[in-house]
Amino acid sequence: MNKQKTYHEEVEYYYQSSQKDYEIIWGIKKHKSLHYGFWEKGIKNHEQAINNTTEKVAHYGGLKAGMQLADLGCGLGGPAMYLAKKYKAKVDGVSITRKQITQANARAEHMGLKEDAKFYAEDYCNTSLDSGHYDLVYGIESYCHAQDKLDVLSESARLLKKDGKLVVLDFFWKGALRRAQDDKLNTKDTTAMKNWAKSWAVSDFAYETVFEEQLVQAGFKNIEKHVVTKNVAPSIKRLYYIFIPSAAVDWLLRLIGKRKGKHENMWSAYYQYQCWKRGLWEYCIFTAEKK
Numbered sequence: 001m002n003k004q005k006t007y008h009e010e011v012e013y014y015y016q017s018s019q020k021d022y023e024i025i026w027g028i029k030k031h032k033s034l035h036y037g038f039w040e041k042g043i044k045n046h047e048q049a050i051n052n053t054t055e056k057v058a059h060y061g062g063l064k065a066g067m068q069l070a071d072l073g074c075g076l077g078g079p080a081m082y083l084a085k086k087y088k089a090k091v092d093g094v095s096i097t098r099k100q101i102t103q104a105n106a107r108a109e110h111m112g113l114k115e116d117a118k119f120y121a122e123d124y125c126n127t128s129l130d131s132g133h134y135d136l137v138y139g140i141e142s143y144c145h146a147q148d149k150l151d152v153l154s155e156s157a158r159l160l161k162k163d164g165k166l167v168v169l170d171f172f173w174k175g176a177l178r179r180a181q182d183d184k185l186n187t188k189d190t191t192a193m194k195n196w197a198k199s200w201a202v203s204d205f206a207y208e209t210v211f212e213e214q215l216v217q218a219g220f221k222n223i224e225k226h227v228v229t230k231n232v233a234p235s236i237k238r239l240y241y242i243f244i245p246s247a248a249v250d251w252l253l254r255l256i257g258k259r260k261g262k263h264e265n266m267w268s269a270y271y272q273y274q275c276w277k278r279g280l281w282e283y284c285i286f287t288a289e290k291k
Helices: 007-017 019-025 046-061 078-087 098-110 149-159 176-183 187-199 208-217 229-241 243-255 265-277
Strands: 068-072 090-095 117-121 134-140 160-173 220-227 281-290
Touching: 007 019, 007 098, 019 243, 046 078, 046 134, 046 160, 046 229, 046 281, 068 078, 068 149, 078 090, 078 098, 078 117, 090 098, 098 117, 134 149, 149 160, 149 208, 160 208, 187 265, 208 220, 208 281, 229 243, 229 265, 229 281, 243 265
Parallel strands: 068 090, 068 134, 090 117, 134 160
Antiparallel strands: 160 281, 220 281
C-alpha cells in the first residue's frame, strides 16, 4: 500500500514533477522563474514580463544596494539571483523543494553569486533564518501554498527588522465573494477554485479581506493592496492557450517513461482561466511594514 503524502510532500512532488512542463511552456531554463509575467507599457515579450514581475518586488520594496532580503518560496531562485545581481542585494531563499534548492545554489555559484544569493531547503513557515535580520521579505506566488497564511506572515514578521518591508504577489479569492458565499454557498464556483488549487498543490487560496486581517494579526502596519489582475492577463491567456499542447506533452512524457503517477498541472492552465473568466479571483500585490 502506498503511503499517503503529507501536504509538504505533495507540494514538493508538484514542483519536481512539473519542472519539465515549466521548461517547455514557460521557458524557465533561461530565467528560472515560475511566476506569471507583469505586462505594462514597454514590455514586449514573455521573458521581459517575467522579469518585470520581479521588478515589482524591487519597486514596492524600495530596494537599495546592500539590503538584506529573504525570498520565501524561492523556487529555482530566479528572482533572488536577478535582484542580487542587478541591485547588489544579499538574498536568502527558502523552499521545501530540495531539488530546486540544489539547482539554485549550483546556478548561483555558476553566476558568481554564491555569497550574494543563498538557498535553503526548509519550511518557509518555520525557517532557521535569523530574526530581525532582513530589510525586505517577499513572496512571488508562493504564500498561497501555506495551509494557514497567518503562519507564513508571522514568520515573515519575525525575520524583518523593525519597519522592514513585506511584498507579496499572489492569487486571491475576491474579497467581495466572501460574504456572498457565507449567505449562500455557490458550489459551482467553489468547486472550480478548489480544482484549480488542487492542480497546483495549494490547500486553498486566501480571500483578499482575510489576508489583510491576517497581516494585522501578524504584526504589520501601513498595509496597501494593489489589484493588478489586468497586468497578468496575458499570462492567464498564455497558459490557457497551451492547455491542449501541455496535455500532449504530459501524454508524451508518460509514453517515454519520464512521468509516472498522478499529475494535474496541465489542468491548472484550464482551471485558472475559467475561474478568472467567472471573476472569482484577483492578482494582488500586498505591501506592509513590520510594526
